[in-house]
Amino acid sequence: MLSQTLKLKYAYFPGCVAQGACRELYQSTQALTQALGIELVELKKAACCGSGTFKEDSQLLEDTVNARNIALAEELNLPLLTHCSTCQGVIGHVNEHLKECKTSDPKYIEQVNGLLHKEGCSPYRGSTDVKHLLYALVTDYGLEEITKRVTRKLTGLKCAAFYGCYLLRAQKSMPYDDPFQPEAMENMFRAVGATPIYYRGRTQCCGWPLASYATTQSFKMAGMHIQDALTSGADCIVTPCPLCHLNLDSRQPEVEKVIEQKLGLPVLHLPQLIALALGVSPKELGLERHVVSTKPVLEKLGF
Structure with missing residues (x-):
């Protein structure tokens, strides 16, 4: 539940659809969070999560693209927030998988971070969480x-x-x-x-x-x-x-x-x-x- 002194702040990943075909969804998320006093820092350099299609060609591709998205939130020391179930599923799964790999397969993490370094991107650290707006409202803000x-x-x-x-x-x-x-x-x-x-x-x-x-x-x-x-x-x-x-x-x-x-x-x-x-x-x-x-x-x- 939200305390009187706590101000919620997230690294915001809006996804593609809400910024294009359904702009009203982006608009309404901004309106809601402003009404609740929740601060969103939009990740304007983030890439499309792939909607689960990247892994059809390469799991490494899906992991690297979304490791970069997560790393952008890690740079801000904020949890990554999305209002898209698909983005939550894809990015959340990648974060879960890579956190496991830090222990079970550190060479894979090195491979992902090597590709990120090659493109001048920050490394994935596994230091933050990925949370859908629904659960941020229920667990962080509180229904009451x-x-x-x-x-x-x-x-x-x-x-x-x-x-x-x-x-x-x-x-x-x-x-x-x-x-x-x-x-x-x-x-x-x-x-x-x-x-x-x-x-x-x-x-x-x-x-x-x-x-x-x-x-x-x-x-x-x-x-x-x-x-x-x-x-x-x-x-x-x-x-x-x-x-x-x-x-x-x-x-x-x-x-x-x-x-x-x-x-x-x-x-x-x-x-x-x-x-x-x-x-x-x-x-x-x-x-x-x-x-x-x-x-x-x-x-x-x-x-």
Whole structure:
């Protein structure tokens, strides 16, 4: 829980999607952290984590690219914070793997750092942690503190969490939640006055990794999850991952064509939901930029 004297500060890794295709997700994360007094030092020199694709060519490539990203945070003596489940899964896994290698395979660490040195980069030390925004809010800031800052309770809003797979199971250890029966997002919903909806697909893959080579299967997967959430009574899906947001929101019209069914379920990024409860305006959160209209959500909340 956040103490009165503690000011949270992180090295911020925003990822690619939130800075490009879904700029509103970057915008809403900035708005939320500012509202909570959390300081973000953006890692502007960071590279794309690879979304799990680098290792298809070379594990050394994935490890070296992300060792550099972690080293940028280590230079600041700060934990690396991301609001992307995919980035968390990839960078967090690399950090976990390389920390193990410091003991079990020090020559591999030397190889990675040799490549970093060749490019004029700082070495990987294994001295920091990689943490998703969700767990920074739950474990570092504290749900009680967030509840104290709520100015507009989201009473009556039924939210279906979509954790995705990378956030929960890409790393060997998950100290903040149960990887198969998580509750962090549902507890966050309760903290801001919303009602959590449980449904089958909340911890499964959104289908994004298939989208480039098996588009129909990807859209069927996304459609199945959206249908399940709707059937369970959800007013919206809330996801902590920009890539899941792309597949569930931006591509929902295409998903509808594939499954031959109208869906129209709004999809919010987690910071957007929390920030609404803290009094941040929908405009500041970019809610008008979503492909699936968020008007039903806003109307239900009295906007």
